Amino acid sequence: MPEPDARASVEAIFREERGLLLAALVRRFGDLDLAEEVASDAIEAALVHWPERGVPPSPGAWLMTTARRKAVDRLRRDRAYAARLAILQVEAERAGPVPAPEPDGGPPDERLQLFFTCAHPALAAEDRTALTLRCLAGLTTPEVARAFLVPTATMAKRIVRAKHRIREARIPFRVPGPDELPERLPGVLQVLYSIFTEGYAAARSDLAQEAVRLARILRRLLPDERETAGLLALMLLTHARHAARLAPDGGLLLLDEQDRSRWDRALIEEGRGLAEAALTGGPPGPYGVQAAIAALHDEAADVASTDWPQIVALYDVLLALTPSPVVAVNRAGAIAMRDGPEAGLALLDELAGEPRLRGYHPYAASRADLLRRLGRRAEAAAAYREAIGLAETDRERALLRRMLDGVEAG
Amino acid sequence: MKYMLLMNAGPANSAEEAEAQAVCEFSDWMKFDEQIQGAGVVVSSHALADMTTATRVRVTADGERVITTDGPFAEAREVLGGYYVIDVPDLDAALDWAARCPGARDGSIVVRPVTDEY
Numbered sequence: 001m002p003e004p005d006a007r008a009s010v011e012a013i014f015r016e017e018r019g020l021l022l023a024a025l026v027r028r029f030g031d032l033d034l035a036e037e038v039a040s041d042a043i044e045a046a047l048v049h050w051p052e053r054g055v056p057p058s059p060g061a062w063l064m065t066t067a068r069r070k071a072v073d074r075l076r077r078d079r080a081y082a083a084r085l086a087i088l089q090v091e092a093e094r095a096g097p098v099p100a101p102e103p104d105g106g107p108p109d110e111r112l113q114l115f116f117t118c119a120h121p122a123l124a125a126e127d128r129t130a131l132t133l134r135c136l137a138g139l140t141t142p143e144v145a146r147a148f149l150v151p152t153a154t155m156a157k158r159i160v161r162a163k164h165r166i167r168e169a170r171i172p173f174r175v176p177g178p179d180e181l182p183e184r185l186p187g188v189l190q191v192l193y194s195i196f197t198e199g200y201a202a203a204r205s206d207l208a209q210e211a212v213r214l215a216r217i218l219r220r221l222l223p224d225e226r227e228t229a230g231l232l233a234l235m236l237l238t239h240a241r242h243a244a245r246l247a248p249d250g251g252l253l254l255l256d257e258q259d260r261s262r263w264d265r266a267l268i269e270e271g272r273g274l275a276e277a278a279l280t281g282g283p284p285g286p287y288g289v290q291a292a293i294a295a296l297h298d299e300a301a302d303v304a305s306t307d308w309p310q311i312v313a314l315y316d317v318l319l320a321l322t323p324s325p326v327v328a329v330n331r332a333g334a335i336a337m338r339d340g341p342e343a344g345l346a347l348l349d350e351l352a353g354e355p356r357l358r359g360y361h362p363y364a365a366s367r368a369d370l371l372r373r374l375g376r377r378a379e380a381a382a383a384y385r386e387a388i389g390l391a392e393t394d395r396e397r398a399l400l401r402r403m404l405d406g407v408e409a410g
Numbered sequence: 411m412k413y414m415l416l417m418n419a420g421p422a423n424s425a426e427e428a429e430a431q432a433v434c435e436f437s438d439w440m441k442f443d444e445q446i447q448g449a450g451v452v453v454s455s456h457a458l459a460d461m462t463t464a465t466r467v468r469v470t471a472d473g474e475r476v477i478t479t480d481g482p483f484a485e486a487r488e489v490l491g492g493y494y495v496i497d498v499p500d501l502d503a504a505l506d507w508a509a510r511c512p513g514a515r516d517g518s519i520v521v522r523p524v525t526d527e528y
Contacts, residue, residue, distance in 0.1 A: 120501075122501055122505070168525070169501045170411045170499075170500045170501050170523065171500070171501045171502075172499070172500035172501060172503075174500075174502070176502070180502075
């Protein structure tokens with residue numbers, strides 16, 4: 001294999017292998033810190049050797065062997081640490097049988113355990129997301145920091161704190177049993193969805209894609225969980241529009257301004273299939289319903305011919321499943337499309353006292369939009385100004401300012 | 411690994427008051443205690459006598475003892491009513507016991523790992 005190819009394929013392999021390797025090492029040593037360290041060592045060694053000697057026939061097994069050797073070296077140097085790990089190891093063995101290795105002789109896929117450890121409810125919500133990005137997506141600490149828009153040092157501290165908590169409180173490395181799964185799975189899905197929405201809001205398609213990749217892995221590891229299919233469907237159906245969301249100047253475009261021929265048909269098809277799977281064979285979950293709403297948007301030729309009655313019906317279901325003022329705002333928007341802006345505005349005004357909508361710019365923006373459509377320009381302008389004041393990103397502010405200019409120009 | 415389950419309840423001035431506020435019956439506590447003792451995980455456990463019997467001691471910077479017995483301690487939102495120290499494999503197992511404890515319904519349970527570092 002020629003050298004530049006080797007380097008590229010090595011890097012592609014690492015994206016995929018790092019999580020697998022890390023999970024297998026955590027399982028073996030019961031210690032996330034040690035596992036991360038020797039996984040990085042092994043990858044570094046591969047970066048040195050593989051471009052020279054070629055990629056070995058089973059890269060996963062090579063990495064695992066190298067990482068284990070590094071771990072043994074390190075444990076020999078640090079006896080106290082080794083003694084402590086030995087105890088952990090005995091207890092880990094007691095916890096269940098060691099799974100069989102993958103057919104290629106590489107590490108077995110133990111990433112599911114890692115998903116549940118990283119999203120454990122005893123960790124702070126922001127720490128769960130950071131750990132998942134670090135351990136499963138394989139992002140470096142500076143990359144995780146960039147995703148959260150915080151300084152690297154802050155993120156490094158946060159990750160160290162979370163790992164300390166896992167170690168000291170002994171948060172286990174295990175998949176919850178069938179009786180606990182319904183309680184614990186939503187936490188894991190929430191982490192992936194927040195990575196996705198973070199990427200979507202910041203127009204970071206790399207981050208959104210990483211969330212999709214993780215959701216695909218989770219879907220493969222938990223094929224019978226319909227909400228996992230629902231979440232993946234929702235991501236695909238939303239991500240399908242990403243190429244059409246931005247104007248050439250980088251500004252955000254509204255749904256009715258987007259060139260729908262640029263929506264990704266393959267992603268839409270895949271998402272539709274998954275959404276169907278998510279809604280078949282039992283009561284619907286919130287991600288499945290949201291995916292169905294996204295599918296109706298994606299299937300429509302334009303905003304006018306969108307199946308608004310069906311979307312309203314789905315929002316009714318969603319509101320019953322997860323009663324929240326944010327869902328109520330979206331539902332009001334759909335009702336405005338079905339029954340006219342007056343009807344939507346009446347619903348939004350009923351929500352005016354909601355404390356959870358204070359500071360939520362989409363609420364002000366939705367009101368502004370409906371007031372504009374009713375020709376109440378002065379009120380619309382005031383609502384746009386309010387939304388601009390509350391918006392969190394420059395892109396959102398720019399979009400709202402463009403809308404405000406439109407209203408003021410008449 | 412050892413964990414301490416700290417059972418907190420809303421402030422009450424007497425055992426009678428605490429019982430009146432409680433969602434769980436005394437028999438629920440008995441049943442839980444039987445289960446957890448039977449599982450062989452309990453290292454030690456005690457229920458605390460009611461708040462009116464508590465005495466607070468502080469020593470000021472100049473060495474003076476300040477002893478307060480004038481409960482109720484109205485500022486407390488929740489008060490410690492008792493504890494279990496249990497020895498289980500990991501946090502999930504400790505959280506399971508905490509969730510089964512009637513104290514989780516009558517108040518809340520704080521689960522804290524016991525360190526062996528000191």
